[in-house]
Amino acid sequence: MPARGRPLVARYRRSISIIFETASEREWCRPVDIIDRRPNPHGKNLENRRRVLQRARSAVQTAVRDAVARGKIREVGQGNAISVRADALHEPSLHRVFSEGMREIVLTGNREFSRGDRLQRPPGGGGGQGSGAGQAGEQGGGEDSFRFVLSRDEFLDLFFDDLELPDLLKREISTTENGVPARSGLSNEGAPSHLDLGRTMRRSIARRLGLGRPKPAELLEVEERIVALEALRPASAEELEELEDLRERRGMLRQRLARIPWVDPVDLRFRRYTIMPQPATRAVMFCIMDVSGSMTERMKDLAKQFFLLLHVFLERRYKKVEIVFIRHAESAEEVDEDTFFHDPRTGGTIVSSALELMRTIQRERFPSANWNIYVAQASDGDNASSDTSRTASLLRDDILPAVQYYAYIEITGSGAVIRGETDLWRSYRAIADENDHLAIRQVGDRKEIFPVFRDLFSRQRDTAEA
């Protein structure tokens, strides 16, 4: 905005009421700037905000994980507010607090008191803050907790800070499909829109200097001089001679100017792009859950927590994550999310039915060449005893070779009851000993969900293998 000042004197002369006509006019004639700052960059404090997160990182992380432990993953992941304890961000200072002795407090709004009245001391220490504490209280030192609103990305970053998908690389390379253009140096041909103007002109200048292209101004000067000399008449011999020289020089300059172009095709430089293969980041997640009579609502809820965690985690790593829900009792069926979690069913348990269905779906719709395949299975470990061996062989021979990662969560009973190992657990464990990408864990309580999850995906696991 242009700043504009107007002298006010003229208008004061005819203004309505001037008391201090003689007040130093120079003082109040100084112009006012009115500036529109709205287009200025916003977000001056983004960097400071980032530093807060960094400083309170561990506190924020704890808070984030508490939020998840309370079981609101979806909502929290959508960018919810979290509170951290204020002392993580406390700014101490030296300040006095009143604890005992005499003090006087002046208040307003007296309606009924007269001198000598005795008032009951209000609970919580006196009619107000000690005046010494006022300063610090204002700066937020007195708060118990501090609220953040995190964006989804910030949240997930903190949440999954040290977690990594196992064996991601292997499959990504085998599933390259798309390419994205990436800068790769310069070339001397290309589309006009890729012209690198800076480099082109740099080369043009070098060439013009090297070949001695005259400056247009030089030619102009010569021409002006010629016109001036031609206008002189009669002209002296010297002047005629000079005129002759100049004409010759003009011819030479014109020739050179015409011969040496301002920008020559050899100057042109274009930015070059090559198509870099971009790994296709598609993943499918199979959620397999036992919904037989032995699975209580509480157990299903735990399983759900785990599935949701896995889903949020995969969503962060892959652009596209498909989910297939398979539930089973005596037989397995593919269902939608709602049915999966909420529709009660009862009956006996045959785990292999679910694995078979999973394998069928995978072969039909998610060929392992194109998809990263993850399987999460939750069960209470109950299985018809005749079925266990079949389940194990199905898992070992058919499923594990095709999938990226297979996590099995066994939800133990009330937590108070310490159970022995189930048949299913025992046979899975035997397979897990041979296969790194089968992970099995037991979970007894909601609090354990996240630690187990972290345990499954913690980065150390990767590095240890490498």
Add this chain to the structure above:
Amino acid sequence: MDQIISGGGTPARFGGLLYSGNDWNFQTIRDCYDAIEEIAHGELGLETYANRVEIITSEQMLDVYTAHGMPVGYKHWSFGKRFIGHENAYRRGLMGLAYEVVINSDPCISYLMEENSATMQALVIAHAAFGHNHFFRNNRLFREWTDPSDILDYLEFARGYIARCEERHGQRAVERVLDAAHALQNQGVNRHSGARKLDLKAEQQRAKERRAYEDSIFNDLWRTLPAEAGGADGAAEAGHARRLLGLPEENLLYFLEKNAPRLAPWGREIIRIVRMIAQYFYPQPQVKMMNEGCATWVHVYIMRRLHELGRIDDAAYLEVIHSTSNVINQPGFDMGGGASFNPYALGYAMMTDIVRICTEPTAEDRAWFPDIAGNGDAIGTLRHAWAEYRDESFIQQFLSPRVIRDFRMFRLSDDTAQPYLLVDAIHDEAGYREIRRSLARVYDPGTFYTEIEIVDVDLLGDRTLKLEHRTRAGQLLQARDARQTLDYLAALWGYGVVLNEVDDQTGAVLATHTAGPVQ
């Protein structure tokens, strides 16, 4: 008047309505500014710095809040924390943003929110660009303690310097120094000797010299030596050095900047920056009530005059009255007001009352204020008060029985030895002076600043820094905060720190806080 003759169609600049309705544009603001300036300078005789009015969005207002109203600031997480706090409160509707923020600088910058209606823009121009501006320029405290002409440049310098330090020495290292300096910033001002003028050129020059000196003495060999190689002072030298240190010293940051033995030169410069900025803000809390009262009184006066002169319509004037009465509302102690006075309310009430005393004094006023009662120069009296007083002395001098009655003030005596609170003064003849004295004490900087002095350094021993807080029993430092702050202090000093809390009367040590030397 013009506008009566030619109806509403008179162009603003010829004395008609400045605007109508809520919408404003830049011409409206300019017209309002000019009309307000006429009254402010012409009728009130205000002397102001040149004004700069900037229109900003609510988001930018949050940024301005964060930096205590300063337009530029260095990066530190504490600002982010403040920002998040304001942002949360604002987004959840707990806090309305101010209509304006004004900066004590020359030119004086007022930020106006774009959401304001035309009337509010006019009101805040009167309030900030003239009321506050006049106060900044004329009040003794601001004149003595701050130098508004250089502050913006200095902040720019500070930001640049700290950013360069971060590049050179790493964000963590800089943050450690800043954290520590911030913790001590209330003890980083000269309270008794006035501030020297900021001289940006000299500041930059000094920073450069420091840097050059660092470079010139750099010798890669020394780097491998233990850091505290030169500690072999003799006894005589120690006594001499103690005198040179200028103890006792109330300005902890100044002492550290000059004397901390293990501080890197850039660390000293950062401490200096924090100290300079703290010094700049030092007067503000001491005159807050007067400053707000002055600005409110000025905007009420100017808006009333604009209305009388036919420059704003009745609707606009009602809006002025409405928002002003919101601002100067003082809830009673049991209506959410608590023990705190609304500075706008008290300041405005006292200033309105001064006008009344000057123009229509009662017998009571003549008895209480013989020197100003009925002197007929209300504006001159106010201008004198704005220039020469701070909150404490202003109350001491001008709080009238009338205002005490209007606020229905009363005083509680809180003795923790008693199970009850005693009402020992109310708004009656016997209580006026008591209340006035107590209220003035609330605004006494001595009560809201904690004064701590460095009294000694163990120069021959382990270089422990000894501090003293003179206070009385029951008014000790908050222990946890004190410990943490001393840790910071020890980190800057490089050796141990001991803080004794000493009874002012008896000299008995009431509490001791220590922080060990840091490695």
